[in-house]
Amino acid sequence: MKPGVQRLAWLAGVACVGALAFAVSQWRGDSDAVPPQAAVPAPLPSVVPAPAVPVDEASAATAAASVPTVAMPASAVLRLPPADVSRLQRDIQLAIGSDQRGKAGEAARHIKMCLALERAPERSRQRTEDMLRHMPEAARSAMRAFNQQLVASCQAVDAASREQLVPLLRRSLAEGDKGAAAGLVQALGKDVNLADEPGVIPALRRDAWDCDSTSQSVLSSLVRRDPRLLTPNETGALREQMYLSDGPSLERVIRAEGDPKRKAILEQLKASYQPPPEADPAEVARISADIQSRCQTKPTAPAGLPG
Numbered sequence: 001m002k003p004g005v006q007r008l009a010w011l012a013g014v015a016c017v018g019a020l021a022f023a024v025s026q027w028r029g030d031s032d033a034v035p036p037q038a039a040v041p042a043p044l045p046s047v048v049p050a051p052a053v054p055v056d057e058a059s060a061a062t063a064a065a066s067v068p069t070v071a072m073p074a075s076a077v078l079r080l081p082p083a084d085v086s087r088l089q090r091d092i093q094l095a096i097g098s099d100q101r102g103k104a105g106e107a108a109r110h111i112k113m114c115l116a117l118e119r120a121p122e123r124s125r126q127r128t129e130d131m132l133r134h135m136p137e138a139a140r141s142a143m144r145a146f147n148q149q150l151v152a153s154c155q156a157v158d159a160a161s162r163e164q165l166v167p168l169l170r171r172s173l174a175e176g177d178k179g180a181a182a183g184l185v186q187a188l189g190k191d192v193n194l195a196d197e198p199g200v201i202p203a204l205r206r207d208a209w210d211c212d213s214t215s216q217s218v219l220s221s222l223v224r225r226d227p228r229l230l231t232p233n234e235t236g237a238l239r240e241q242m243y244l245s246d247g248p249s250l251e252r253v254i255r256a257e258g259d260p261k262r263k264a265i266l267e268q269l270k271a272s273y274q275p276p277p278e279a280d281p282a283e284v285a286r287i288s289a290d291i292q293s294r295c296q297t298k299p300t301a302p303a304g305l306p307g
Helices: 003-014 019-029 057-066 087-096 103-119 122-132 137-155 165-174 180-191 200-209 213-225 232-256 260-271 281-292
Strands: none
Touching (some): 087 103, 087 137, 087 165, 103 137, 103 165, 103 180, 122 137, 165 180, 180 200, 180 213, 200 213, 200 232, 200 281, 213 232, 232 260
């Protein structure tokens, strides 16, 4: 196995999110609007998934290392939506045939949620089961029932509807929806051609500067591939945002790591958060502070950026 692949595999094992929480985050995380028939009175964990198709190894590694484990409050109880397994399919079809603003983004979230459920690796499913066993019986039963309804609803979403994900995301992007640009890059994966998607980078930058962590992660991946997408000062500020998010987890792993070779790899990864040499530290700090001012909950900064 190549060293880069070994690094990714090891870091991916550091933190693994449950399949159900990952799918629910796709439904809830891209928008403040939860589908009307799926009320969740108790707060579910906020899980921000890494890009579905990372652009490079470094971004995939940092994303994998930063994925949180899921802790469900003992009092959490889910009100299940009506057992209408055709609702997602119906909503997607209505969006495809409608030009009503906001419907494209909603339909795209439905499709992304289903893909997240179905693509979750067996290890994630097992981790979910392990966590469920430690929950109170009522919450455990509710979560399993909720999962079963989601699975049934997703099975009713046909292939033709799923194939509309990219067009729906393009419509959502054109409507200015937050997170649509990141979703489009994730959906296109290796087929993304920024020359054919001129609205992606401006929207990604807008959403990343508005403290959207998924957009920050996707933009960071693209900038690693093409540093010219941002100025050096902007790149430095973006790296600082990523470190504020990933740094605490990375620091814990470095402190716990006993293998000198692996620890050295992690130290190199930590150093990759440094601003470019040509960046102005004062301007990087100003842009970073401006981004942080838009965060509802500011992450606690570790003891300084890596140096």
